[in-house]
Amino acid sequence: MSLIQAVRGTRDILPGESSDWQRVEAAARTLLARAGYQEIRTPLFEQTDLFERGIGEATDIVGKEMYSFQDRGERWITLRPEGTAGVVRAFLEHKLYTQGGIQRLWYTGPMFRYERPQAGRQRQFHQLGVEVLGSADPRADAEVIAIASDLLKTLGLSRWKLDLNSVGDLEDRQRYREKLVAYFTPYVAELDRDSQERLHRNPLRILDSKDPRTQAIAQEAPSILDYLGADSQRHFEQVQQYLSNLSIPYQLNPRLVRGLDYYTHTAFEMQVDDLGAQATVCGGGRYDRLVQELGGPDTPAIGWAIGLERLILLLQQLHLPLLATIDFYLVAKGTNAEAQALTLSHGLRQAGFAVELDLSGSAFGKQLKRADRSGAPACLIMGDAEAEAKTVQLKWLASGEQQAVAQSDLLHQTEALQQRLAALREKR
């Protein structure tokens, strides 16, 4: 009989790895709370229409990567391929815009795209994202980029670069698109096949083709930055000024085009060298038209999403030490001792200690060995003699120092112990 395995492109996050995830999530929560962002949790699936209208029917995500199906009520359902559409849907459905001012939101959770799996690219993957709804101010652009930058820094990542571009507003893009088509048309025969197809469907995407010949041709193509209207130009310049004020290094990349139709003005990506073709760790931009297109009031917005698998892959490459460990490993042998150890472990936890109780009942030597491996700074040893005397042996594993302690002292005079544990933790 063959074992059932996880579906292609999905994976389990096992105990050895979940602490990495928790670190990222905790760091993000702290930073986002400080910046006044509130969490929003939306469903994992939505009506298929939401994504078709929101992301754009011509995009690859909608065209060939969505998990769509009909439910038993014959509704067309899609597992969310990204987070923004659902957030905007909720924003409209609950009329959050009537609360006035600006909504600063964040979310995290699984997303689903039917793609060929690779390291850093799965069919069920996780994103953490922010959305600022209701501000057209370039300071909002800079704020969200700064938060992403801070998050990476907090986690110890330093080797990334920020690519920045503006794709202008609708009119700018229309004008530019015409110029671009006019530029590429004489070269049609020399372009790679994909780019030939994109010439009329989505000519901006030709710019980031990896085909060397196409790239050579695209090198001389007109730049979007020369076709920005006065307002777009001004917005983009201010974003750059603010980023400089915040000492966030960036580089202009006029060929940066994001794959979702809803982007306007600012577009950016944070990339690293260590993830092969999955170099983009964070991507985002402004989407001033999306809320309106989904039937809401004219609401400018900006956001980004971080790919958590990619981020955690990077953290793991850094071999950052893990800090989470227990305070005491509790060893017991003998009928009375084992019974009392259970009670003691319970009491210690109520007193605020992290305790692991050895359940094996094997020889003290074996249990001590496990205590050592557990990473706990100290070990508590209880045999029937200790059980009789209502004491326990407290052994500090690094020094070997050991003494008998009354159980009641352990439970009620916790101050000194906590301080000593904290001091040991500090050293590691």
Next chain:
RNA sequence: GCGAGCGUAGCCAAGUGGCUAAGGCAGUGGAUUGUGGUUCCACCAUUCGCGGGUUCGAUUCCCGUCGUUCGCCCCA
């Protein structure tokens, strides 16, 4: 969706058309029946992802399939 590589224990692996499939780490038991980090001993794959084929004989060669990795595509 296209092209290519890989798949031997929980992990890292050596291996070959033919006698019981190296080794290391981890794990379990013991030396040490109440004291760990060192050491020593023993145990730990009727089987080489799965299915089929070729062969006297396949973990090894072939086909298919599943998974994974790299590139393209796409994107976070």
